[in-house]
Amino acid sequence: MALTRPRQRYIDAYSKRKAHYLRKHVYADRFRAHGLHDVARQLTDCQETEVLACCSHCGKSWYIINRCRLRVCPLCSYEVSKRRANQLIALTHQMKFPKLITLTMPTWTGEPREGIKYLRTAWNTLRKHKLFKTVRGGAYQIELKPKARGWHIHLHALVDCPFMPHQKLYSTWTAILGIPTSRIDIRAAKTTEQRAYAAKYAAKAADFYSDPDTVVLWYKATKGQRLFATFGHWYNVNLEELPHDGKLEKFVSTCPHCKSTGTVFLARDGPFFYGGKEWTKLSKYFMNDLPTEEVITEIRDDIHASRTAIAETKKLTAYQQEFEQ
Numbered sequence: 001m002a003l004t005r006p007r008q009r010y011i012d013a014y015s016k017r018k019a020h021y022l023r024k025h026v027y028a029d030r031f032r033a034h035g036l037h038d039v040a041r042q043l044t045d046c047q048e049t050e051v052l053a054c055c056s057h058c059g060k061s062w063y064i065i066n067r068c069r070l071r072v073c074p075l076c077s078y079e080v081s082k083r084r085a086n087q088l089i090a091l092t093h094q095m096k097f098p099k100l101i102t103l104t105m106p107t108w109t110g111e112p113r114e115g116i117k118y119l120r121t122a123w124n125t126l127r128k129h130k131l132f133k134t135v136r137g138g139a140y141q142i143e144l145k146p147k148a149r150g151w152h153i154h155l156h157a158l159v160d161c162p163f164m165p166h167q168k169l170y171s172t173w174t175a176i177l178g179i180p181t182s183r184i185d186i187r188a189a190k191t192t193e194q195r196a197y198a199a200k201y202a203a204k205a206a207d208f209y210s211d212p213d214t215v216v217l218w219y220k221a222t223k224g225q226r227l228f229a230t231f232g233h234w235y236n237v238n239l240e241e242l243p244h245d246g247k248l249e250k251f252v253s254t255c256p257h258c259k260s261t262g263t264v265f266l267a268r269d270g271p272f273f274y275g276g277k278e279w280t281k282l283s284k285y286f287m288n289d290l291p292t293e294e295v296i297t298e299i300r301d302d303i304h305a306s307r308t309a310i311a312e313t314k315k316l317t318a319y320q321q322e323f324e325q
């Protein structure tokens, strides 16, 4: 009897997420059909394979669950938005007057990439407007929803400001947009329920249960585009470091062996940090859990590689941030 219990638990956990897994494979098929084989492969492998992680500090390597972190991945986007919502709730606790502002524009019938650009430019202009003088800062998320004939592109911003006059914001926003039929919404995010509501909206980038072809279009429209950002007082803040209630689930970036942080990278990205030739040499050490300090120093001593090392430090910082996104 005891033997069957772990198996039972595994199936339960799986069936909970079964729909996400199935959808992931349906999307992968569509990406393949559109010739986007790399995306298809990443989706297929996501959370069904393991990848080798390495620590540049102690030289140990270990396997972790492979996560594609693609915004079109039903598994990853769900996890990221849940995690981000928790971070945003933590953010509202640092705000004196937390509010959720939603800014829309009429259905965009042109290229969605251009639509995102249009909305972002308008938003940047609005932030410089005197109406935003009392806004201390916050975070915003651009959302893109497929409509029958075009895209519904809008923005949710979590802001800290004592007062925001609805009518004035509406007229200013439409004047900046140059299109009169836009809608806006302002609501307080003070109570626990309001905070949760606001955070949920400000954390969600993709909401597509529509047909897989639209998901491919959504991917193409948003590829390489930053849809979420913090600004003002919270510009470049590490959301991970905000005091929170402990519910935040952190992606593995602390070495389980030496407990170093900011030193973990995936073996497949090794050539990116160290250069192809250097990585061929280095990887043997990582794979065999041999001390890497000496060989890394050796590489750094080399004039050419010392440049690589400087780049490596910079790249690793940027990479870590990307890793956490």
Ligand SMILES: [Zn+2]
Pocket (backbone or CB within 6 Å): 043, 046, 047, 067, 068, 069, 070, 073, 074, 075, 076, 077
């Ligand atoms: Zn994924």
Ligand SMILES: [Zn+2]
Pocket (backbone or CB within 6 Å): 055, 056, 057, 058, 059, 060, 255, 256, 257, 258, 259, 260, 263
């Ligand atoms: Zn380590």
